[in-house]
Amino acid sequence: MINNVEKAAKNFFIETWGCQMNEEDSEKLSGMLKRLGYKRTEDRSSADLIIFNTCCVRENAELKVYGNLGMLKKLKIKNPNLIIAICGCMMQQKDMAKNIIKRFPFVDIIFGTHNSYKFPEYLNRVQQENTSVIEIQDKESGIVEGLPIDRESTVKAFVTIMYGCNNFCTYCIVPYVRGRERSRKPEDIEKEIKELISKGYKEITLLGQNVNSYGKTLEPKISFSDLLRRINSIDGVERIRFMTSHPKDLTEDVVDAVAECSKVCEQIHLPVQSGSTSLLKKMNRNYSKEGYLNLVKKIREKVPDAAITTDIIVGFPGETEEDFEETLNLAREVQYDSAFTFIYSKRKGTPAYDFEDQIPEDIKHERFNRLVEVINESSARKNKAYEGRTEEILVEGTSKNDNTKLTGRTRSGKLVNFEGNKKDIGKLVKVHITKATSFSLLGEEIQ
Ligand code: SAH
Ligand code: SF4
Ligand code: F3S
Numbered sequence: 001m002i003n004n005v006e007k008a009a010k011n012f013f014i015e016t017w018g019c020q021m022n023e024e025d026s027e028k029l030s031g032m033l034k035r036l037g038y039k040r041t042e043d044r045s046s047a048d049l050i051i052f053n054t055c056c057v058r059e060n061a062e063l064k065v066y067g068n069l070g071m072l073k074k075l076k077i078k079n080p081n082l083i084i085a086i087c088g089c090m091m092q093q094k095d096m097a098k099n100i101i102k103r104f105p106f107v108d109i110i111f112g113t114h115n116s117y118k119f120p121e122y123l124n125r126v127q128q129e130n131t132s133v134i135e136i137q138d139k140e141s142g143i144v145e146g147l148p149i150d151r152e153s154t155v156k157a158f159v160t161i162m163y164g165c166n167n168f169c170t171y172c173i174v175p176y177v178r179g180r181e182r183s184r185k186p187e188d189i190e191k192e193i194k195e196l197i198s199k200g201y202k203e204i205t206l207l208g209q210n211v212n213s214y215g216k217t218l219e220p221k222i223s224f225s226d227l228l229r230r231i232n233s234i235d236g237v238e239r240i241r242f243m244t245s246h247p248k249d250l251t252e253d254v255v256d257a258v259a260e261c262s263k264v265c266e267q268i269h270l271p272v273q274s275g276s277t278s279l280l281k282k283m284n285r286n287y288s289k290e291g292y293l294n295l296v297k298k299i300r301e302k303v304p305d306a307a308i309t310t311d312i313i314v315g316f317p318g319e320t321e322e323d324f325e326e327t328l329n330l331a332r333e334v335q336y337d338s339a340f341t342f343i344y345s346k347r348k349g350t351p352a353y354d355f356e357d358q359i360p361e362d363i364k365h366e367r368f369n370r371l372v373e374v375i376n377e378s379s380a381r382k383n384k385a386y387e388g389r390t391e392e393i394l395v396e397g398t399s400k401n402d403n404t405k406l407t408g409r410t411r412s413g414k415l416v417n418f419e420g421n422k423k424d425i426g427k428l429v430k431v432h433i434t435k436a437t438s439f440s441l442l443g444e445e446i447q
Contacts, residue, residue, distance in 0.1 A: 009037055009038065009039045010037070010038050010039070010048040010049065011038065011039050011040070011041040011046055011047045011048050011049070012030075012033050012038045012039070012040060012041065012047055012048065012049040012050070012051065013040075013041050013042070013043065013044045013047035013049070013050045013051070014026050014029065014030060014040070014050075014051040014052075014053065015050075015051070015052050015053070015068065016053040016088075017052075017053065017054055017055040017061055017064060017065065017088070018053070018054070018055025018057065018061060018088065018089060019055070019057070020158050020160075020205075020207050020243070021089075021113075021160070021163075021178065021207070021209075022053050022054075022055055022088055022089065023152075023158065024149075024158055024160055024207070025053060025087070025088070025113065025116050026051075026053045027149045027150050027151055027152065028116065028117070028147045028148070028149055028150075029051060029053070029087075029116060029119055030150035031147060031148030031149045031150040032117075032119060032120050032147065032148060033049075033120075033150075034148070034150050035148055036120060036123075040150075044072075044075065045075060045078075047082070048079075048081065048082060048083065049082070049083045049084075049085065049123070050072060050075070050082065050083070050084050050085070051085045051086075051087065052065060052068060052069065052084075052085070052086045052087070052088070053087050053088040054086060054087070054088035054089060054090035054091060055088060055089050055090065056089050056090040056092075056093060056173055056177065056347070057089070057172070057173060057174065057345075057347075058342065058343075058345035058347075059345045059346070059347075060345065061090075062090055065086075065090060066103075069086070069100075069103075069104050069107070070104075072084055072104075072106070073104070073106060076106040083108045083109065083123070083126055083127075084106060084107050084108050084109070085107075085108060085109035085110070085111070085119070085122075085123075086100060086107055086109070086110050087109075087110070087111045087112065087113075087116055087119075088112075088113060089113055089173070089174070089177040089178065090177075091110055091111065091112045091113075091136055092112045092113055092114075092136065092176065092177035092178075093173075093176070093177065093348070093349065094349065097110045097134050097136055101132075101134065107132070108126050108132050108133070109122050109123065109126055109132065109133045109134075110132075110133070110134045110135070110136070111133075111134075111135050111136065112135075112136040112137055112177075113177060113178055113179075114137040114138075114139065114140050114141055114179060115135055115136075115137045115141070117144045117147055118135070122135065139179060140163065140164060140178075140179030140180060140182065142182075143163065143182060143184055145184075145188050153396065154199075154200065154201070154426065155200075155201060155202055155203065155394060155395070155396050155397070155425070155426050156201065156202065156203035156204070156205065156239075156394065156396065157196045157201045157203070157204055157205070158204075158205045158207050159189060159192055159193060159196070159204055159205070159206055159207065160184070160206075160207045160208065161183065161184055161189055161206045161207065161208050161211060161214055161227065162181060162182060162183040162184065162208035162209075162210075162211065162213075162214050163178065163179070163181070163182050163208070164178045164179040164180045164181045164182055164209065165178060165180075165181060165209040165210060166180055166181045166210075166213070167209075167210060167246065167284070167286075168284060168351075169273070169283050169284050169285060170282065170283055170284045170350060170351040170352040170355075171283060171313065171316060171344060171347065171350055171352045172347070172350060173347040173349065173350055174209060176349055176350070178209070181209075181210070181213060181216070181217060182217055183208075183214050183215050183216070183217055183218050185218065186215075186218075186222055186226075186227055186230060189206075189227070189231070190230065190231070190234065193231060193234055193237065194234060194236075197234065197235070197236035197237060198236075200426060202237075202238040202239060202394055202426065202427075202428070203238060203239040203240075203241065203394055204231065204237055204239070204240050204241070205240075205241040205242065205243065206227075206228075206231070206240065206241070206242040206243075207242075207243060208243075208244070209244060210244065210245075210246040210249060211224055211242050211243065211244065211245060212224050212245050212246055212249035212250050212251065212254060213246070213249050214227055215227065223251075223253065224242075224254055225251070225253040225254045225256065225257040228240065228242070228254070228257040228258070228261055228264055229257055229261060231263075232257075232261035232262070232263050232264060237263055238263060238394065238428060239263055239265050239394060239411065240261070240263045240264045240265065241264075241265050241267060241413070242264075243269045244269055244271060245268060245269060245270050245271075246271070247270055247271070247272065247285070247287045247291070247292050247295055248285065248286040248287045250268075250270065250295060252298065255298055255299055255302050255303065256302065258299075258302075258303050258306070259302040259303050265411040265412065265413065266303050266305045266306040266307065266411055266412050267306065267307045267309070267411070267412050267413040268299055268303075268306055268307070268308050268309070269309045269310070269311075270292075270295070270296070270299075270308055270309070270310055271310050271311035271312075272292055272310045272311070272312060272327075272330065272334075273285060273311060273312060273313050273316075274312070274313065274316060274319070274323065274326075274327050275289050275323075275326040275327035275328070275329060275330030275331070276289065276319070276322075276323035276324075276326040276327060277289045277290070278323070279316055279318065279319055279323050282316070282317070282318060282352075282355075283313075283316060283352075284351075289326065289330060292330070293330070293333065293334070296308060296334050305412065306412070307337040307338075307382070307412035307413055307414070308334060308336055308337060309336055309337050309338050309339060309340075309413070310334075310336050310339045310340070311339065311340045311341075311342065312327060312331070312339055312340070312341050312342070312371060312375075313342050313343075313344050314327070314341065314342070314343055314344065314364060314367040314368050314371055315343055315344040315359040315363065315364030315367060315368070316344045316352065316359070317344070317352055317355035317356070317357050317358050317359065318355065318357040318359075319344075319359055319367075324367050324370075324371075327371065328370065328371065328374050331371065331374045331375060331378070332374060332378070334378075335378040335381065335382065336375060336378050336379070336382075337378070337379060337382045337412070337413070337414070338375070338379050339375045339379075341368060341371050341372055341375060343364045343365065343368050344359070344364065346358070376438060379438060379439070380436070380438050383414065383436035383437070383438070383439075383440075383441060384436045385436075386410070386414065386433045386436055386441050387433055387434070387435060387436050388432075388433065389432075389433050390430055390431070390432050390433070390446065391410045391411075391414075391416065391430070391431055391433055391443070392410070392411060392428055392429075392430060392431075393408040393409065393410060393416050393418070393428070393429055393430075393431045393443075394408050394409060394427075394428050395407075395408045395420065395424045395425050395426060395427055395428075395429055396408045396409070396425070397425055398422070398425075399417040401417075402417065404419075405417045405418060405419060405420075406418055406419075406420040406421075406422065406424070406425065406445070408429075408431075410441075414440070414441055415439070415440040415441065416431055416433065416440065416441040416442070416443050417440060417441075417442055417443075418431050418442065418443035418444055418445055419443075419444045419445060420444070420445030421445060421447065424445065429445050429446075430445070430446040431443040431444065431445050431446065432444050432445075432446055
């Protein structure tokens, strides 16, 4: 009996906050754990190991982590053998690990973004020596290739092409917690993609904080557009996407590659952050409103069907009503397909934390609501234009809210829920779009 209990596979629960970078790290942690014989569970209370992969890009992200950590105390009292591990960007901040252990002494393992590949070693130490392990590495190490990845989807895969960021936008904590830019070798990226294709994946999204500066640190140098062309020629790849583009680095050759490469989808995420040139300067973004609008013009000329999406921050220190109206006007002019809109959040350690002219909360909220209204208008208009069209959809699975329907995306990245045949999951199909809602499209598969 005891033997059986000992042999029963251990369960792990993992919760991930933040962007695709954290998602990918979690898929690797999960891959390593599965290799060790662990099974994934979606139920915290039955887990033998709980991992929280944290984000600190805005204060809200951190508050969520604290709230969730507080709730784990009860579980640990009920099951003293439960191992609790915390990792991710939040842990890279100065004194964070120390503070976490003080507030939540029941945490067993803390590690950062630069050493997550060592997690099995930390886990082993906790189990063998019955101690806690706190290891944060200040600086990035080289890229560790070949870790197993337990991907969420079986149809589309995210492939990181570069890590870190060198841009130091004055509001942003990412460069401090993710280290300097470093690119994976094109051969390693191609190898990973070929393996994915052999497992049946159809869509590849290339990831990096600023994909347009891919390859600058490599020898021989290679540009992002070269990489796009190389991946476009891999047999079996059906769709290629990429994120994120920094407007200062999105060069014409990338726009040309999007236009010319048949598998590269017509979708560009181009964070503008603000429509005011003077605010962009304070943000250290290195482009002007006019420069950005010219770039959009170029994209529309060469890739007329392209969906353009963005990130916008409201309430950055010093933002006047005039600055904000410039942002609204830019959003009206560009007519974004969709946008992630954020209220500026002070991040300790970033230059903007110490800027004096911080904006009062009520003004930030009022501006935020006005911006969302403008964005929703253009999203609805863009979606409406799809009614009556026939679109190529990569079928990702059944719809979350209605499992009699299928779900997938257009090449431009629009979510479509539609009546169709379940045997087509994982395939490209044609769908007639019957109706647009604000956030998605409805349709019927053309059999
Ligand atoms: N590397 C990407 C995005 C990184 S973070 C880029 O440069 O576009 C994702 C988004 O979070 C940013 O684009 C920005 O809009 C937002 N963001 C980052 N720091 C923030 C802060 N301190 N307050 C509010 N939003 C922030
Ligand atoms: Fe942050 Fe700017 Fe780097 Fe994006 S480019 S991760 S916003 S510092
Ligand atoms: Fe958050 Fe780290 Fe991404 S701070 S947004 S998870 S790089």
